Amino acid sequence: RKPMTLPRLAQMHASGEKIAMLTCYDAAFAGLLDEAGVDMLLIGDSLGNVLQGRGSTAPVNLDDMLYHTTCVRRGVKYAFVVADLPFDSYHVSKEEAWKSAAALVKAGAHMVKLEGGGWTAETVRFISERGIPVCAHLGFTPQTVTALGGFKVQGRDEESAARIKRESQELVEAGAAMLLYEMVPAALAAEITAASPVPVIGIGAGVGTSGQVLVLHDALDITRGKKPRFVKNFMAGQGSILGGVKAYVDEVKAKTFPINEIHGF
Ligand code: KIV
Ligand code: NA
Numbered sequence: 001r002k003p004m005t006l007p008r009l010a011q012m013h014a015s016g017e018k019i020a021m022l023t024c025y026d027a028a029f030a031g032l033l034d035e036a037g038v039d040m041l042l043i044g045d046s047l048g049n050v051l052q053g054r055g056s057t058a059p060v061n062l063d064d065m066l067y068h069t070t071c072v073r074r075g076v077k078y079a080f081v082v083a084d085l086p087f088d089s090y091h092v093s094k095e096e097a098w099k100s101a102a103a104l105v106k107a108g109a110h111m112v113k114l115e116g117g118g119w120t121a122e123t124v125r126f127i128s129e130r131g132i133p134v135c136a137h138l139g140f141t142p143q144t145v146t147a148l149g150g151f152k153v154q155g156r157d158e159e160s161a162a163r164i165k166r167e168s169q170e171l172v173e174a175g176a177a178m179l180l181y182e183m184v185p186a187a188l189a190a191e192i193t194a195a196s197p198v199p200v201i202g203i204g205a206g207v208g209t210s211g212q213v214l215v216l217h218d219a220l221d222i223t224r225g226k227k228p229r230f231v232k233n234f235m236a237g238q239g240s241i242l243g244g245v246k247a248y249v250d251e252v253k254a255k256t257f258p259i260n261e262i263h264g265f
Helices: 006-015 027-036 062-075 094-107 118-129 142-148 158-173 186-195 241-254
Strands: 019-023 040-043 080-084 111-115 134-139 178-182 200-203 211-214
Touching: 006 019, 019 241, 027 040, 027 062, 027 241, 040 062, 040 211, 062 080, 062 094, 094 111, 094 118, 111 118, 111 142, 118 134, 118 158, 134 158, 158 178, 158 186, 178 186, 186 200, 211 241
Parallel strands: 019 040, 019 211, 040 080, 080 111, 111 134, 134 178, 178 200, 200 211
Antiparallel strands: none
């Protein structure tokens, strides 16, 4: 088995082989997820909720992201490592965004992810032209949950769907090497993926994307309380965490997860 690369991920997108991604925040889980065959690990700013017990991702600092990226990278042999640019680390200027992205790369990230639509295109261009691959996170964007008016599906009406399509195109033209959609209608995500030159990862975006991501602690049923409908407990019927993670990988690859009618919109 060879370490995952961007060309290999692009090839998987082109051939329809599904990409399995999970969030990961430490070296122990990184080693386990790697062994289970997870293609991509995301050091998500969801660590604000999952590890820090916060109500949103907005308070997460770049230093928090750097620490966890360092930890994850030490545990990885094969998986492709993506790290989130946290809130207020890429908003003021493209130069500031480059500095933040470069720090994440120095900490061990292969790619950085940022949230936002059209306004980030200039930033995506600046960072990717200088050699850091960028994933653009569209649809529901947790860093701006307040402005979005709550945890709402995006792209439901014609105007908002057209905007997501237009912004996706702008971001790819700006150099985004990957797109990620959170909580968008399955039909819209499938349509965009079919036409996309770059891999598309989905969470709450249906089975038609090039790959899936879930928050690790949701997939392993560690998270307490009410969970979003796109979450599934992969520990059910499993005797070990390795088994649970392998079940996730298997179901993503077999396209048996997600099921649009159950986990999608
Ligand atoms: O921070 C995170 O975990 C994420 C995923 C939900 C895509 O951005
Ligand atoms: Na995130």
